[in-house]
Amino acid sequence: MTKESIQLPLLPLRGLLVFPSMVLHIDAGRDKSVAALEKAKMEDKTIFLAAQKQVSVKEPGPSDVYPVGTVAYIKQMMTLPNGTIRILVEGLYRAEVNQFTDDDKMLAVDINELTDEHDDADEEEALKRSLLNQFERYINVSEKLTNETLAAVSDIQEPGRLADIVTSHLSLKIPDKENLLGMVNVKERLNHLLELLSNEKNVLDLEKQIGQRVKQSMEKTQKEYYLREQLKAIQTELGEKDGKSGDAEELREKIEASDMPGRVADAARKELARFEKVPQSSGESSIIQNYIEWLVALPWTVQTEDTFEIDRAEATLHEDHYGLEKVKERVLEYLSVRKLTQSIKGPILCLVGPPGVGKTSLAQSIARTINRHFVRMSLGGVRDEAEIRGHRRTYIGAMPGRIIQGMKKAETVNPVFLLDEVDKMASHFNGDPSSAMLEVLDPEQNNQFSDHYIEETYDLSNVMFITTANDAGSIPEPLRDRMELITISGYTEIEKLHIAKDHLLPKQLMENGLGKSDLQIREEALLKLIRMYTREAGVRGLERQLANLCRKAARIMISGEKKRVIVTEKKLEELLGKPLFRYGQMEEENQIGAATGLAYTTAGGDTLSIEVSHYPGKGKLTLTGKLGDVMQESAQAAFSYIRARAEELEIDPDFHDKYDIHIHVPEGATPKDGPSAGITMATALISALTGRVVKKEVGMTGEITLRGRVLPIGGLKEKSLSAHRAGLTTIIIPEDNAKDIEDIPTSVRDALTFIKVNHLDQVLTHALTEEKT
Template sequence: MENNNEILVPLLPLRGLLVYPTMVLHLDVGRDKSVHALEKAMVDDHLIFLTTQKDVSIDEPAEQDIYEMGTLTKVKQMLKLPNGTIRVLVEGLKRARILTFFDEETHFSAKLETFEDSTEKDVEHQALMRSLLEYFEQYIKMSKKISSETFSSAADIEEPGRMADIIASNLPLKLKEKQEILETIDVKERLAKVLETINNEKEVLNLEKKIGQRVKRSMERTQKEYYLREQMKAIQKELGDKEGKTGEVAALQEKIDQAGMPDHVKETAAKELDRYEKIPASSAESAVIRNYIEWLVSLPWTNSTKDDLDIAKAEKILHRDHYGLETVKERVLEYLAVQKLTNSLRGPILCLAGPPGVGKTSLAKSIASSLNRHFVRVSLGGVRDESEIRGHRRTYVGAMPGRIIQGMKKAGTVNPVFLLDEIDKMSNDFRGDPSAAMLEVLDPEQNHSFSDHYIEETYDLSKVMFIATANNLATIPGPLRDRMEIISIAGYTELEKLNIAKEHLLVKELEEHGLKKSQLQVKDDALMSIIRYYTREAGVRSLERQLATVCRKTAKIIVSGEKKKVIVSEKNVEDFLGKRKFRYGQAELEDQVGVATGLAYTTVGGDTLQIEVSLAPGKGKLVLTGKLGDVMKESAQAAFSYVRSKAKGLSIDENFHEKNDIHIHVPEGAVPKDGPSAGITIATALVSALTGRPIKREVGMTGEITLRGRVLPIGGVKEKTLSAHRAGLTKIILPADNEKDIDDIPESVRNQLEFVLVSHVDQVLKHALAGEK
């Protein structure tokens, strides 16, 4: 490369354009300084320096806004256009660099240092030129934007530097890249740089081609699908489906978008919707898929109610709706308190266990009301099929989700109070065990991903407050019982029943029978008579029915015009309800030999049980009657064996079993009776019959007996005690190990009873038998 003398020429800054040496091209010039620079060049020797602006947006560039390296060109022709701009034809001569920049009043000019390309051409130059031509030819074939004549003219060039410039000027490069080639003065280096650039451009073209082919294939597939869909619409129209499924699919898509489903469920719904769109409406599968999508979008996935965490308000609602039941109310208020502190508590799983009519179901409604949650109830009584809980698989005709998912749809929120009514009445058969399916629903560790056979996708039940009700815990399988928090509701005392009748039942019955408070007045003594002499139950259902009878008869009296107001008192209760149905007071009117009062626990609450023993001459035969179960028969055998072993100490003939037949009977023979807790009662009745000593009529007892006379603890103390209180007993004999259960008994009942805690039958006999030993 040779460095020539310095020259001073006018300068014209270019915007978005670059001129290489030997290039001939037209320029449109409009800026004042540029026009003056051209005019100056035309006056002098037609030479002008062209350099490119770094930023095309600048209208009046300064020295720092233009590149130092540019091209010295010769103005070949100049033409003024009607719009005021000048069109000029220039030819590039040689590279030049600004030494000194002059910003004159009318135009720019610069003192330049010019550079001539070396004409030297060795083997390496020739190799680079050949490679460059080869790559350029390939590029022209790939791009199809450059004519073959351009390649021919480039191939004819002998000078290496000029070839590099011509090829670079025909490549679609950025201005900065073109400037870099212009600034590369060394010819060999310039050839290498253009070679590298053209190679990169080839790679870009290859990628463009691949992307283009991919897009084309995609377009072809989309066009094909569009064509087929249009055909499908036409076929559906011919078959009678005028609108096709377009509107329906769009509506379902909108529902899917608004349902708030988790991503994996939304993906499943989208796939099913795609299948639904492609299947003809007349197909049976079309209805199945649509039904499935409808279920998915109708389930609550995120919609929830905000818990009302006002504990005082919740307590007020619970007390308003229910009298008594302090344990349950306390548990609900505890849950609310913890929820208020943590704001992220999993829903508890409670089981309200107790006899019918004590308000288990209505209590669950009150809990929902106090929490400000939606309430949904599912009855499980008689459910024998596992699919009732988990749903049917969609392959079956008429398949639908199980009761849990149906309940969630009905609730409409992810955190309702969900009542599983009569959970102890589920049974199983060849169709599976529904109680086993309930394990997943009621397990706090698993129910966040409950799986229904119909829905298939997992559903979160962890925010649901499950409340189950049961009459008899014994029929609930152990694993299921283990997952629930058992809260026992034993039954009501007379005082509680009186308050419930006044505050709830009578108000409800008056409303249902169209009566006003001014038309019927039931006095407290009348209510107490109804409770004592017309009902015998743990709950209040029979009491409600008796009050309904009173209301019906009152309605007849008022409608017939006999009276305008009816007052029911203890004296005229029989006029409304007939003769007394039950005897209230002492279980027995007098002390009797061989008759002991036991306390039993049944599915409808506690009850008293008369156990009778009679002796007759014979050969020691033991007869048991009264529809006794196996456990109760074993208790009788154990009591008999104990009495035989202790005969001498009890002043009984040691050979009594050889001389007498012994008959043990429990009245109400049609009612099945079973359980170990009658052990001490049978033993007491036996001793009484064999010794002739009567048993105190005011004493009730319960406890399991061993062959050595030890008294073992039993269950249902609260229920049994309430029944004893109802029957008018005043002294209760309990196993010593049951002392802890006495605290569960209402204080009003506790204060009227005497509790005797025993650990051996000798102590039982001491308190139960009257007369001298």
């Protein structure tokens, strides 16, 4: 009997047929199949399942699908790591196709429901009992079914549903199953199934006899060969030649052709044996298949030949990067040692510096220099240990960690592996990824790296790991101990000028479709662009502004206004608008109670103006400007020092009882912290309380103690660059930092006067004038 026609999306099945009341997993990866599943998900989650006539047809049309199928309900749907969609379906009822619809995106059908037809209830009951007896005998000789299956089937009361469930457990050909699915008469279905079941039992009996006769005389390899050939023959008869046996054979060939070590190959063969035993409809089948494919895809012994040619390496580094002389020298030393030792074991290089100074591109240059594949992995925001070590295979959607994924992508065992933003990892309740990185970056341990998904140990000792960070202080101490820090501080104006002309501008001209003659930027305009439209340690902002100029020039040329654009200082403002920054941040005139400090940030050095004001009050000290704890303590220390030496400094000893003091550090919305503003605060305080003027061209940095001693600070190079940018001519630094002056570029070092001090009295001598107001 049939009911009113309805329309549903169609999912064609290869080598599989679903009966009503069956619950099983199905994997779908074809575009039309995915579209049909999405359509069903958006509506009532019902879909029409029909078997393909030929398994080999990849894009089936209406003529390639049997007309009788099953309407099923989608209970679960998820996307696997390889892009395949896995669904859990439950068969609802039979249906016959009235009309197929193919819109090139998906297949849909108009169907009529088929309901069971009953003749004689007593005869059906007798056939049902006979079927149960036959099925019990079949289970006794079958190795695939258990008594639990019989117990579950015995509880079914409806004869038609019993026939469907028993058929789903038999290894019948698809045409035979389709024939049974199309039988709406229950008595006819039971009779036909009894014939098929009897034939299947006879085949199993014959197989058992053959197996018992030859079992004693077969060696292990002969037995495996026999069973495989026997399985092939049976599956060919059942129409499953292109199904799971094909996948198993393909995996076996890949395992034998791979370069896996013996222990890993044995593990892969063991998993393949499990794969062959697990039903294709089981979820575990695809999990095992994915695992074996990961083992096969990983490089285990393939490697590139290193070319440690130092002259070539030096030429490559100079070609790719302007400046960074000390960094290049350290890299060349590193490569020289590698050439002499023929070993990769040694310190892990960590390139530390502000954004945009060329850390990542430097690692790429190293890879190109020594002829190794390059792989980059960003650690920014990583807070789960499984990102490094992988997920265990017991979890749904498990995958290897990103280290193993990177090695698969590299395709060799000795790539240059860049771990970017190593200072941006975060601890979480899921685990501490920085602790997991300890094994990766330890040359004494990483030859036995353990990934939870792969399970077999993987050798990372041939990998050249290079890490990058913006702030070395944010790297956990145990991890930092495994790395050698190479600081890339930033570029001077002269270096930026060369980088812009030789690297950035040609790149942007090409990316924006312009030739060399289409856009010309005068050197003075380029210098103004660097000074007044960017403020950074690196060159990313500069590259963005050059890209902006290229787009403006392209617009002018396309509109026909000019055939080429020449950018002068005046033209620069026309194209980019008013300058974003004021070149030189030093005060325009000498000030009282305002001193210029030098600060270090993750974006490079910067100048810091510290202002002090005092007014009648009761000695209250107010600190504003979003100061951190350390900076507030520096202010307190400076205040206490001044109180203790008020008379020597020619300050009213009772000033703290007569005045309230306010210290402010612009910009107020920017958080600030660190000890190096101590002498700057003290100088500004003494200037305000004595009325002596602070020299506008002087910048200073140094930590202060309660006795006025000046302690060393870090980041002198970055701070000197910022002072030079701001137009300062004199820098007061701690005496213990004199050794760091050599790290400052010559052009900056020659333009600045460095005054080395070890006590605040010396600072005041050079920072304050005798002039009072």
